[in-house]
Amino acid sequence: MNLxxxxxxxxxYGQEFPHRPNGHLWQIQKTFQDHWDLNAPDLxxxxxxSIQSQVNRRMWSREGYQPKQVLLAxxxxxxxxxHAMFSDLFHSGRDLQGRISRFQFHxxxxxxxxxxxxxxxxxxxxDQDLPIITxxxxxxxxxxxxxxxxxxxxxxxxALQVTSLPQVPDPERWxxxxxxxxxxxxxxxxxxxxxxxxxQDPLAYQDETLLLVWDYMQWLxxxx
Numbered sequence: 001m002n003l004x005x006x007x008x009x010x011x012x013y014g015q016e017f018p019h020r021p022n023g024h025l026w027q028i029q030k031t032f033q034d035h036w037d038l039n040a041p042d043l044x045x046x047x048x049x050s051i052q053s054q055v056n057r058r059m060w061s062r063e064g065y066q067p068k069q070v071l072l073a074x075x076x077x078x079x080x081x082x083h084a085m086f087s088d089l090f091h092s093g094r095d096l097q098g099r100i101s102r103f104q105f106h107x108x109x110x111x112x113x114x115x116x117x118x119x120x121x122x123x124x125x126x127d128q129d130l131p132i133i134t135x136x137x138x139x140x141x142x143x144x145x146x147x148x149x150x151x152x153x154x155x156x157x158x159a160l161q162v163t164s165l166p167q168v169p170d171p172e173r174w175x176x177x178x179x180x181x182x183x184x185x186x187x188x189x190x191x192x193x194x195x196x197x198x199x200q201d202p203l204a205y206q207d208e209t210l211l212l213v214w215d216y217m218q219w220l221x222x223x224x
Contacts, residue, residue, distance in 0.1 A: 002160060006160055007184065009160065010184055013191065020215060022218070024056045026205045028051075028052070029138070030204055033139070035049040035050040038083055043083060044072055044079070047071060051139075067132040070126050073114065073119065077117070090137070103128065104129075104133070107126040130171065131148055131149060134146070134147050135147045142209035143208040143209060152218050152223055153177075155217075156220035160220070179210075182210065185212060
């Protein structure tokens with residue numbers, strides 16, 4: 001990466017940050033942290049309360065994309081399997097790609113079982129894709145993970161004049177790049193001052209999180 005380009009774009013992003021529309025993500029992260037408990041007696045209610053926002057639900061609810069709704073249906077049908085899926089996904093000692101693949105594999109199984117049993121409504125797919133699975137990881141482990149957006153990742157690397165671009169989704173590389181970029185961002189005082197205003201919100205997640213890097217990459221990619 002071009003270090004001068006990184007510093008220049010971070011400085012420009014710092015000026016735009018107060019006007020970015022994604023501050024609600026820090027609230028979603030805190031809500032998840034406050035409610036997530038796999039030992040809760042009602043797993044459906046716990047998941048519903050954990051993945052919640054009073055501002056914007058676009059990460060998990062938009063036309064043709066309803067991963068939370070499908071997940072709640074699966075949990076109602078097979079709570080023990082969903083419990084096991086998240087236990088495995090959040091087991092940081094295991095290979096990340098393996099955890100993601102197993103989560104998707106079991107989601108495929110659940111969708112097949114859901115259809116076989118004739119549950120309504122019928123779903124065209126389970127929508128447990130890489131963006132939503134990495135969203136779960138980002139909500140659970142804010143300092144270690146961020147939501148993965150392959151298009152934004154590639155576009156942002158291009159903007160930073162990186163020549164070796166990922167040809168296929170690579171969340172592990174995203175994490176490495178994000179941690180490097182976060183170090184640069186934390187040294188930009190105007191950006192950190194603007195960011196502090198977000199963290200002062202009592203409804204927002206207060207500790208270190210890669211969401212700031214995620215939003216920076218969205219901005220680099222020209223996305224809201």
